[in-house]
Amino acid sequence: MGAASAFFLRQHGRSVVLLERDVIGQYASGVNFGNVRRQGRFLGQLELANHSFALWKRLPQLIDDDLEFITSGHMRVCYREDEIAELEAYAATPEARELDLRIYSGRELHTRFPFLGPEVKGGSYAPHDGHANPRLAAPAFARAARRAGAIVEERCEVTSVEKVGGQFRVTTSNGREYRAEQVLITAGAWGEKLSAQFGEPVPLITKGPQMSVTEPVPYVLKTVIGVYTKMPEEELYFRQIPRGNIIIGGCSHTKPDMLNRRAHFDPRSLLKQLQQMRRLVPDMTNLNIIRTWSGIESYLPDSLPIMGPSGKVEGLYYAFGFSGHGFQLGPGVGDVMAELMSTGGTNTSIAPFGIGRFADYTEQQRRAS
Amino acid sequence: MATARLKDLHKEACRVVIVGAGPAGTRCAEALVAAGIRPILLDENRRDGGQIYRRQPEGFSRDYATLYGSEADKARALHQTFDRLRGQIDYRPDTLVWGLTPGQLCCVSQGSHSTVEYDALILCTGATDRIMPIEGWQLAGIYSLGGAQIALKAQAVSIGRRVVFLGSGPLLYLVASQYLKAGAKIAAVLDTSPLRRRIAALPNLLARPGVLFAGIKLLAQLQRAKVPVHFGVEPQRILGDASSGVCGVHVRTAAGDDLQVECDALALGYHLRPETQLADLAGCRMRFHQVSQQWLLDTDEQGRTSVKGVYASGDSTRIRGADAAEHAGRLTAMALLQDMRQPVSSEALALHRRALAVMEQFSQGLYQAFPWPAAQAGALPDEAIVCRCEMISAGELRAAVSEKGASEVNRAKAFSRVGMGRCQGRYCSQAGAEVIAAAAGVDVELVGRQRGQAPVKPLSMLTEELKPGEEVAL
Ligand SMILES: Cc1cc2nc3c(=O)[nH]c(=O)nc-3n(C[C@H](O)[C@H](O)[C@H](O)COP(=O)(O)OP(=O)(O)OC[C@H]3O[C@@H](n4cnc5c(N)ncnc54)[C@H](O)[C@@H]3O)c2cc1C
Numbered sequence: 001m002g003a004a005s006a007f008f009l010r011q012h013g014r015s016v017v018l019l020e021r022d023v024i025g026q027y028a029s030g031v032n033f034g035n036v037r038r039q040g041r042f043l044g045q046l047e048l049a050n051h052s053f054a055l056w057k058r059l060p061q062l063i064d065d066d067l068e069f070i071t072s073g074h075m076r077v078c079y080r081e082d083e084i085a086e087l088e089a090y091a092a093t094p095e096a097r098e099l100d101l102r103i104y105s106g107r108e109l110h111t112r113f114p115f116l117g118p119e120v121k122g123g124s125y126a127p128h129d130g131h132a133n134p135r136l137a138a139p140a141f142a143r144a145a146r147r148a149g150a151i152v153e154e155r156c157e158v159t160s161v162e163k164v165g166g167q168f169r170v171t172t173s174n175g176r177e178y179r180a181e182q183v184l185i186t187a188g189a190w191g192e193k194l195s196a197q198f199g200e201p202v203p204l205i206t207k208g209p210q211m212s213v214t215e216p217v218p219y220v221l222k223t224v225i226g227v228y229t230k231m232p233e234e235e236l237y238f239r240q241i242p243r244g245n246i247i248i249g250g251c252s253h254t255k256p257d258m259l260n261r262r263a264h265f266d267p268r269s270l271l272k273q274l275q276q277m278r279r280l281v282p283d284m285t286n287l288n289i290i291r292t293w294s295g296i297e298s299y300l301p302d303s304l305p306i307m308g309p310s311g312k313v314e315g316l317y318y319a320f321g322f323s324g325h326g327f328q329l330g331p332g333v334g335d336v337m338a339e340l341m342s343t344g345g346t347n348t349s350i351a352p353f354g355i356g357r358f359a360d361y362t363e364q365q366r367r368a369s
Numbered sequence: 370m371a372t373a374r375l376k377d378l379h380k381e382a383c384r385v386v387i388v389g390a391g392p393a394g395t396r397c398a399e400a401l402v403a404a405g406i407r408p409i410l411l412d413e414n415r416r417d418g419g420q421i422y423r424r425q426p427e428g429f430s431r432d433y434a435t436l437y438g439s440e441a442d443k444a445r446a447l448h449q450t451f452d453r454l455r456g457q458i459d460y461r462p463d464t465l466v467w468g469l470t471p472g473q474l475c476c477v478s479q480g481s482h483s484t485v486e487y488d489a490l491i492l493c494t495g496a497t498d499r500i501m502p503i504e505g506w507q508l509a510g511i512y513s514l515g516g517a518q519i520a521l522k523a524q525a526v527s528i529g530r531r532v533v534f535l536g537s538g539p540l541l542y543l544v545a546s547q548y549l550k551a552g553a554k555i556a557a558v559l560d561t562s563p564l565r566r567r568i569a570a571l572p573n574l575l576a577r578p579g580v581l582f583a584g585i586k587l588l589a590q591l592q593r594a595k596v597p598v599h600f601g602v603e604p605q606r607i608l609g610d611a612s613s614g615v616c617g618v619h620v621r622t623a624a625g626d627d628l629q630v631e632c633d634a635l636a637l638g639y640h641l642r643p644e645t646q647l648a649d650l651a652g653c654r655m656r657f658h659q660v661s662q663q664w665l666l667d668t669d670e671q672g673r674t675s676v677k678g679v680y681a682s683g684d685s686t687r688i689r690g691a692d693a694a695e696h697a698g699r700l701t702a703m704a705l706l707q708d709m710r711q712p713v714s715s716e717a718l719a720l721h722r723r724a725l726a727v728m729e730q731f732s733q734g735l736y737q738a739f740p741w742p743a744a745q746a747g748a749l750p751d752e753a754i755v756c757r758c759e760m761i762s763a764g765e766l767r768a769a770v771s772e773k774g775a776s777e778v779n780r781a782k783a784f785s786r787v788g789m790g791r792c793q794g795r796y797c798s799q800a801g802a803e804v805i806a807a808a809a810g811v812d813v814e815l816v817g818r819q820r821g822q823a824p825v826k827p828l829s830m831l832t833e834e835l836k837p838g839e840e841v842a843l
Contacts, residue, residue, distance in 0.1 A: 023780060030783065135783040139773065215791055215827060267468030267475040267823050271482055271834050278830075288827035290791050292468075 001029075001319045001326065002186035003141035003152075004334025007063065010148035012342035017178055018142065018150055019170070021157035021190075022261070025138025028188050028326060031295035032134045033211060033237060033249040035224060036328045037074045039126040042304060043095040044352045045325075050098055051348050052332025056132070059331065063144035067132045068241070073223045074129035075113065077120045077280070083228060084122035091124055099126050115221065117282045124228070131224050131239050134327055141334070161185075161194060163313055182341050184317045189256070189298035191306065191320025195355065198313050201365045202358045203301055204321055208254040208263030208294040212270055214287040216244030226250075227280065236276040246287070248273050256296045263294040299323045300358075307333065307353035308340070317341055318355055383709065384486055386411065386474060388466050388647065389493030391419020392691045393683025395451050396698030397491055402457045404706055409485060410458050411476060413465040413826075417451045420495055420515065421691045423522050424448065436522065438547065439583055443691070468823035469650050475823075482834045489678050489705055492648050493698060496641035496684035499663075501745050501800050503535070504753035505607030506637060507760065509614030513796070514638030518544045527553040529634020533618050535604060537562040537739040538640035542587045545596070545636075555596045556632040559620050561639075562739045563601030573734030576727050599628065604745065606753075607635060639741055641688045642799060649821030651679050657814040658687070660736045662743060663799055664818040670722065672701035673708075680704060693728035696721040743813065746803030755804055756797040758790020766801060767808040776809040778802050778817045791827055794819040 003025065006018040024030075036056055038049040055062065056069055078084060084105050091101035104112055105122035113123070146152045157173040161183055170178040185194045192204040219242050226237035227250070236250040251272040256263035270292055278285050298321045300306065305323065310316035319337050322329060332348070340346045385401060387394045390412035401408050416424040422444040425431060433441040454460075461478070466485075468475040474485045498513035505511075512520070512528045514536065520526050527548060533556045534545040545558050567574075574581045591598055601623030608617040608629070617631045645655070645666055654667040654675035665687050668674050672682040682701035683694035700721045703713040749755070751764030769775045769784035778798065781787060787801045788794030794801070798819040806813040 023777070139784070143773070214830065264470075265468075265823060266470060268470075268484070270468075270824075270828070271832070274830050274832060275834075285830040287830050288791070289824060289830060290827050291789070291793060292823050 001188070001322065001330060001333050001337075002184075003029075003138045003145060004330045005184055005186060005319065005337045006145040006150045006152065006334075007141050007148065008334045008338030009341065010145055010150050012338050014338070014342055016145065016150040017180070018145060018152045019156050019158050019172060019178070020152070020154045023139075023154050024142040024152070025135075027261075027296045028298070028322070029138040029330065030135055031211070031293055032297075032327045033209070033247060034131045034134045034239065034327065035074070035129075035226070035237065035325075036069060036132050037126070037129045037224065037226070037325070038328065039074060039096070039099050039101055039124060039129060040076055040090070040226075040228065041325060042352075043093055044349070045304070045329075046095045046098075047349050048332050048336065049325075049328060051336065052329050053128070055331035055335060056328075063140055064147075065136070065140040065144065067137050067140060069130060069132035070242070071128050071130040072239070074126045075123050075223045075225045076126070076228045077116065077123035077225060078228045079119050079121055079234065081121055087122060087124040087228060100128065101126055113223070115281050115283060116225075117279055119279055125223075129224070131241075132327075133241075137327070137330065141330075158187075158194070161197060163315070168315065182315045182317065184319065184337060184341065186319045188320055188322070189258070189296045191298065191318065195306070195310075195318060195320075198310060198316060199366070200310060200312055200355050200358075200362055202306060202321070202355065203361050205299050206256045206258060207297050207299060208256045208265075209249055209297055209324070210252055210254065210265055210269040210273065210292070210294055211247065211249045212265075212273060212289050212292040213248065214246040215290050217246070217287060219244055221246070221284075225280070227276075233272060234276060236273060236280060238277070238281075245290075246284070248277060251276055254294060256294075258296075261296070263296045265292040265294045267292070297323060302357075305329075305353050306355050307337070307350050308355065311354070311356045311359065383488045384409070385489045385491065385705065386485055386487040387491045387493055388412070388474075389419065389495055389683070389685070390414070390417040390451070390460070390462070391493060391495050391683065391694065392422065392447055393495075393685075393694035393698035393701070394419070394491075394493035395447055395454070396695045397493060397682055397702045398454055398458050399450055400699045400702030401705070402454055404702070404711060408458055408491075409487075410460045411464045411466055411474070411485065412462050415463050417460075417462070418444070418448060419691075420519075422447050423519065425523060429525070431525070438550070440691070447695075465826060466647060467825050467828050469647060471651075477828060477832050480829060480832055482832050487678075489708075490651070490680065491672070491701055491705065492679070492681040492685050493683045493694075494644040494647060494681075494685040496643050496688055497795060498638040499640050499642040499741065499799060500637060500796050501536075501639055501742055501803075502749060502753055502755050502763075502797070503604045503607055503637070503745075504750055505609060505615070507754045507757050508607060508609045508611065510609070510634045511607065511615055512634065512636050514540045514544050514636045515641075517636035518547065521547055521551055525551070527551065527634075528636060529632065530554060531556045531632045531634070533557050533559060533630055533632040533635045535559045535618060535620075535635055536638045537742065538638065539584060539735060539739070540638060540640065541739075542584065542591065546587045546590050549591060549594055549596065555591070555594075557630045558591060558596060558598045559602045559604070559618070559630070560598070560600050560739075561602055561604065561742045561745070563623055566740065567738040570734040570737035573730050573737060576730040576734065580731065597630075599623070602628070640735070640739060641684065643685050643687060644795075645685060646793070646795070646821040646825045648674060648679065648681055648685070650823060650825075652676050653679055653681070655818065660733055661688070662741050662813060669704075670700070670725065671704035672697060673704050687732070689725070689728045689732045693725055693732070696724045696728070700725065743803050746800055747807030749804065755801050756787040756790060758792050758797075759786045761785055761787045763804055766804050770805055770808040776805065776811065776816060778805060778819050781805050781816075782819060788819050793822060793825075
């Protein structure tokens with residue numbers, strides 16, 4: 001979020017400093033599954049997701065870099081008949097119109113997607129959704145921001161942000177000090193640490209999603225597949241990249257080690273993934289897994305991000321806590337935050353994401369301390 | 370964590386797991402059994418002996434002298450010890466440890482998965498070849514020195530009819546002479562280290578005169594058999610094409626002349642690198658070893674790592690060879706016993722320490738005599754492949770440094786895919802680090818090391834969890 005915001009703020013002619021404690025895109029943004037998926041999101045977020053999607057399509061020109069974005073299509077499948085009705089209801093909402101969703105079931109489903117196992121009962125196909133390479137994205141935005149005139153500092157940790165007089169004073173652990181009229185906090189899973197400094201704590205929790213990848217095989221599975229279910233252990237998603245590897249995620253989480261800033265992969269979660277994979281695509285499983293990893297992802301209780309101005313401090317803005325869908329949103333969030341900070345408003349609806357929705361929590365924390 | 374309980378445990382109740390049944394693992398198990406502990410010993414191979422004293426598959430019947438040459442007595446002694454131990458340890462061959470969490474190992478054996486719990490873990494995982502790429506090394510017919518040796522030892526086959534040995538280090542001469550003895554035609558031995566380095570290293574190498582002499586004898590044998598041996602060569606490229614594989618190699622000699630040698634197979638290697646992934650996954654600290662220019666596990670002299678309850682021994686900590694591994698295995702067993710407040714013999718402790726110190730000095734000599742050719746990485750042409758699994762060239766890796774600003778190994782991997790393939794950087798990441806360092810104009814130590822990720826080796830998606838009560842038949 002930080003890198004994209006820095007880039008778009010420069011497009012508005014603002015002078016920008018981007019501070020990163022480690023290296024750009026090392027955490028959630030650089031290690032995620034790479035889904036550029038809109039279907040299945042909270043309906044109130046689709047407008048922002050659509051806006052982001054439009055930017056994804058233009059990225060090679062915008063930032064002069066190739067993030068391996070492909071509109072391969074996204075298929076959301078389910079194992080139960082009654083879930084098909086839920087997929088249909090989603091597809092029928094006015095908000096989802098732009099996604100051109102199409103529901104498949106029965107014979108037609110298995111003819112169109114012959115590799116799906118017999119247990120799969122239905123699916124919702126989004127022809128325009130796709131995927132991209134997360135390892136490249138945030139660093140590419142940061143390079144583009146730098147080329148456009150932003151100052152980008154890596155290995156530079158923000159220790160405190162204060163407002164003194166009309167100005168913010170940002171102090172870093174390597175002894176630097178920056179002054180600014182506006183501050184945007186895009187610290188991902190660490191966002192709450194900084195918002196709490198301004199008396200706006202939020203109940204943010206961290207999770208380490210589990211990812212694995214196979215050796216490369218001929219590129220045949222163009223569609224990203226994800227399971228729609230209410231049972232966490234059934235949650236599985238996979239995609240193949242043109243290079244041939246199949247990337248698999250889901251089924252379980254670990255608790256990230258926030259002290260050493262590492263989310264570990266629990267080898268046992270791979271077995272769960274393989275079990276679910278055999279169910280979802282029985283014929284695809286005679287391959288080898290060559291690598292596994294995890295990353296640090298942040299969640300608010302409603303799985304929605306914090307985005308918008310601070311409720312307490314003039315000139316302070318937030319964009320963090322993007323849970324499992326921030327990769328797709330990144331370009332859109334950067335653009336919208338830049339617009340908001342530069343013009344005082346935005347045409348894209350971000351009302352549901354205000355930090356004010358946790359005002360009660362702030363109050364509780366204040367009383368408890 | 371399971372490991373913190375070590376000292377309160379009775380030795381009968383302490384679950385000690387050793388990974389690796391080579392010289393270090395075997396001697397470690399022997400010492401633990403003598404102290405009344407019954408360790409679990411896991412090894413991915415079907416038979417014990419490790420890399421150097423690898424046993425032939427069942428049904429093969431070459432004798433010790435043919436198989437192990439001058440090392441026959443040591444091989445026999447180790448195998449006999451192992452056979453004696455079998456009833457007193459829980460030995461599980463054909464079992465790959467592919468991942469771990471604190472207190473638990475994830476293992477796969479014949480397609481079935483099981484977990485093994487531990488209070489103490491001793492990693493005796495050995496070493497693999499240390500490789501520096503050369504243009505054309507992705508062609509069919511190129512093997513690592515270790516791979517060439519396994520083909521001969523385990524299956525009695527040569528990698529080709531006319532074989533070139535290229536690289537440096539004691540293994541270069543050892544494998545070449547084993548091939549010679551087996552009747553293979555050796556087209557040339559091409560050593561990148563100049564002869565004067567060996568002379569300068571003599572004081573250290575004299576720490577083990579017997580071994581030094583054996584090494585000189587190997588060279589003499591090769592020369593007597595009229596095998597061309599060249600010192601101080603600069604590798605240029607491997608010749609051949611994708612359809613018919615390697616047909617020769619081009620090097621520059623120490624005198625600066627071009628030399629082309631025809632061959633249909635080539636074995637490549639520069640000494641060894643420790644196999645450290647499991648220790649890395651366990652969170653053990655590593656440190657940069659100036660002498661060998663690589664990252665090693667940070668252990669004390671008895672094999673205690675930075676993680677309580679996790680020990681490492683033999684080549685997996687540093688490359689000192691099989692004899693040292695036997696001493697190190699015993700010392701590590703003693704470290705564990707000490708940590709469990711069990712008595713150990715101080716004479717034995719002193720004896721093994723002294724022996725190891727001598728071997729350490731000798732190993733320093735080897736690094737002096739056969740240096741890792743770091744400069745070769747900087748000189749690799751852009752078209753040369755660095756990462757064979759992903760087929761990434763030196764040029765692509767350099768672009769990650771110069772165009773995308775990656776001057777750290779894991780960053781460069783993320784941008785370029787070097788080290789991201791089947792071998793997980795076990796063969797390419799040290800050379801990759803040199804390419805990055807050269808392109809960034811910094812010391813190789815500063816570009817860091819590639820972080821380990823499970824699985825340690827490719828794991829079949831057909832792997833199924835063993836249900837409680839089910840056993841793998843071995
Ligand atoms: C394994 C995994 C799979 C996922 N799959 C998908 C997917 O398929 N599709 C999708 O859309 N989303 C996915 N997500 C979610 C997505 O990655 C995140 O929502 C998104 O990347 C969040 O971006 P961010 O910029 O908010 O956070 P981050 O990428 O975590 O960036 C925050 C940065 O702030 C820095 N920072 C924190 N504190 C300080 C400080 N005091 N000083 C300086 N710097 C600081 C951190 O070092 C970090 O680099 C996945 C996430 C994970 C972990």
